[in-house]
Amino acid sequence: TVRNLQRWSGPGILFYVVTFTFAAFDWVMSLDPHWFSTVFGLLFVVGHGVGAIALMIVVASWLSEEEPLRDFIAPNHFHDLGNLLLAFVMLWAYIAFSQYLIVWSGNLPEEIPWYLERTQHGWEKIAVGLILLHFAIPFLLLLSRARKRSKRRLVRVALLLIVLRFVDLFWIVAPMQGLGLTLHWVDIAAPIGIGGLWLATFTWFLQRRDLMPFSDPRMAEVFGYPEGEER
Helix, strand or coil: CHHHHHHHHHHHHHHHHHHHHHHHHHHCHHHCCCCCCCCHHHHHHHHHHHHHHHHHHHHHHHHCCCCCHHHCCCHHHHHHHHHHHHHHHHHHHHHHHHHHHHHHHHCCCCCHHHHHHCCCCCHHHHHHHHHHHHHHHHHHHHCCHHHHHCHHHHHHHHHHHHHHHHHHHHHHHHHHHCCCCCCCHHHHHHHHHHHHHHHHHHHHHHHCCCCCCCCCCCHHHHCCCCCCCCC
16 A cells, blocks of 8 residues: 555665665675775665666656556656666766775775776776766766657667666676686576566566556646646
8 A cells, every 4th residue: 555655665775775785795895805895885776776767767668658557657757767867877976986086095905906807807898888888978868858758769778777787797796706808608698597587577576566556646646747748
C-alpha cells in the first residue's frame, strides 16, 4: 500500500546505502589490501544510481509504447528522468575526481599505486574513455532540453551509460590481477549471464504486477499535466 511504501522507503534507502558501502569495501576495495578510500563506497552507490536511472529510462520508453502507460507517460516525464540522470552523472564525476585529487595531492606510497596501475599498460585508454563517455559527452548531451524530452534520443544516452557502468567496474577490478589490458571471454560472459538472469527475473516480476498505481491518491498529481504543457 501507499502507506507502507512511505514508511519503508526512507529506511530502505538508508539500509541500501550502508550495506552496499560495506559490500564495495569488502568485495572490491579489499582486493588491494594496501589501498583505501573513504568515498569508495559512496562512489559505487552513486554509480549504481546512474545505472538504475538509465535503466529506468529504457524501461519507461519500452512501456510507454504499451497499454496502459501509453496514454500516461508524456515527454515531461522523460525530461524529469533526464534531469535526474544528469544530476547523478555530475555527482559520479565529482566524487571520482575528488578521490583522484586527494590521492594525487597526498602522493603517499600506499595510495598512488592504485591509480598508477590504471593509467598504464593500456588501462589509460579506458580511463580516458570513462572521462569522455561516462561524463563529458553525456553531460553535454543531457544539457539539451529537447533531447531529454525525446525518449528515443534520451534512451541512446541511457544505453551508453549502462554499457559504461560495466566498463567502469571492469576498469576498477581487472587491473588488480597485475596484468595489462586484456579481455577474457569470461569478462564478457559473466555480465551477460548474470545480467540476463537478473533481467529475466525483473521481467517476470514486472508481468505479474500492476503497472499503474491506481489506488495511489497522488497519481492524478503525477500524471495530471498535459503532454504538451511547458514546465
